Amino acid sequence: MSAKRILIVEDEKPIRDMVAFGLRRAGYEVAEAEDCREARARIADQRPDLMLVDWMLPDMSGLELTRTLKRDRDCEDIPIIMLTARAEEQDKVGGLEGGADDYMTKPFSPRELLARIQAVLRRAAPGGGEDVIEFDRLRLDDSSHRVSCGEEEIALGPTEYRLLHFFMTHTERVFTRGQLLDRVWGGNTYVEERTVDVHIRRLRKALEPSGLDRLVQTVRGSGYRFSNRDA
Amino acid sequence: MSAKRILIVEDEKPIRDMVAFGLRRAGYEVAEAEDCREARARIADQRPDLMLVDWMLPDMSGLELTRTLKRDRDCEDIPIIMLTARAEEQDKVGGLEGGADDYMTKPFSPRELLARIQAVLRRAAPGGGEDVIEFDRLRLDDSSHRVSCGEEEIALGPTEYRLLHFFMTHTERVFTRGQLLDRVWGGNTYVEERTVDVHIRRLRKALEPSGLDRLVQTVRGSGYRFSNRDA
DNA sequence: GGCCTTTGTCACGCGACTGTCACATCGGGC
DNA sequence: GCCCGATGTGACAGTCGCGTGACAAAGGCC
DSSP, rough: OOOOEEEESOOHHHHHHHHHHHHHHHTEEEEESSSSHHHHHHHHOOOEEEEESSSSOOOOHHHHHHHHHHHHHTTTTEEEEEEEOOHHHHHHHHHHHHOOOOOEEESSSSSHHHHHHHHHHHSSSSSOSSSEETTTTTTEETTTEEEETEEEEEOOOHHHHHHHHHHHTTOOOOOOOHHHHIIOTTTOOOOOOOOHHHHHHHHHHGGGGGGGGGEEEETTEEEEEEEESSS | OOOOOEEOOSSOOOHHHHHHHHHHTTEEEEEEEESSHHHHHHHHHHHOOOEEEEEESSSSSSHHHHHHHHSTTTTTTSOEEEEEEEOHHHHHHHHHHTSSEEEESOOOOOHHHHHHHHHHHHHHTSSSOOEEEEETTTEEEEEEEEEEEEEEOOOOOOHHHOOOOOHHHHHSSOOOOHHHIIIIIOTTOOTTHHHHHHHHHHHHHHHGTTTTGGGGEEETTTTTEEOOOOO
């Protein structure tokens, strides 16, 4: 799991710096913006996993920004935590009505901020879906992280597991090495494309004892495909 | 036993205040939310032991919220009492079908509410009857806070006890360190994730003399799992 | 106050995993 | 059959995740 990206939208530099410092020390990747216009630029090029948005901003209120983002299909699932100096109930209501996922009133302790960030990220992360995926004698249970064929357990390394998981949710379709790197390794990592070959090899080796390595098919010149119909 | 946490989800502030006041006076810890979105935030960071959910809510009906929560593995065991202004049988049916554990029609007396809360908590918590959990030679008696394997008593510290208790009620499933911190330590504490490793270690050491440390399994890159099938 | 238990953090070390390379092998076009 | 690019395969070194013991701070108990 790579570091989560957090975007801070806050016009007062001291506060921004302090928060950024704390977050970086906690292992997050931090981007900063001091108004809504800059925020949009950062959203576009950084794709943050979470945003901290100040209530009062020079060009547009933070609430307005939040409301707009939550209406944008590309951004609606970026969780937002509002920061407000006012403790009034009124603002709390406004923040959450505007679509923020949580809010905090200044001053707040770094510890509390980190806790809320974790909570919000944790909530956003798990996509609700079927836990057990089956395909041609193969069975993958994502909640217990087990792969099996009949009664036989199949041991996989983390990357091979993710690779197989991706294939089992995207069968019968060819993926280039670049696409696999994107989807399995993560968009911003850079590794040699041939690395994919090696992990394909490792996955096949793990499936071989069950005779299921035939599911991982090479499409010469294009990439790989996961299918039970013979190539 | 620390004070039970109750989350009130109700959009009408007067009612919310009144109920909260009554519950606090009865010794409960109370959190409030006025819509579903806020409710989710509070669930994540407070981990309530019980929820009171209004039938009509601004963003999503309480019934919808209930149904969603009961389908979420992380929340399914939080008991829910629905509050409704309509006395029709229809609602009662709908509420219970949606997964609520009980329901009350407004207006209700504080006394009645407290009684139902106690009843639901008793039923959910291992207080009334089902307070012994067994799993593969391990036996955990929650009422006497004892853990044993056969005739052998196993001594555990408080945190290790809670950790084991959580595992025994959620077997065969991988939990990240973050999730464990959430569920065993409590949603709003912030400690290093590696602290989990240390307590896992302590739990394993305690289980080792009985040869049961194999139940606590590491899933490299993901977290930990409690299972008797070999890794 | 002293003693003991519990708890969170750290540093060290090992082993598993990962990315890369070099070489073997394959498959298609001529 | 030959050539050449694409893919399979084994080996290797660096990295990273995790286990482990130690330790200091905090709290309960006498």
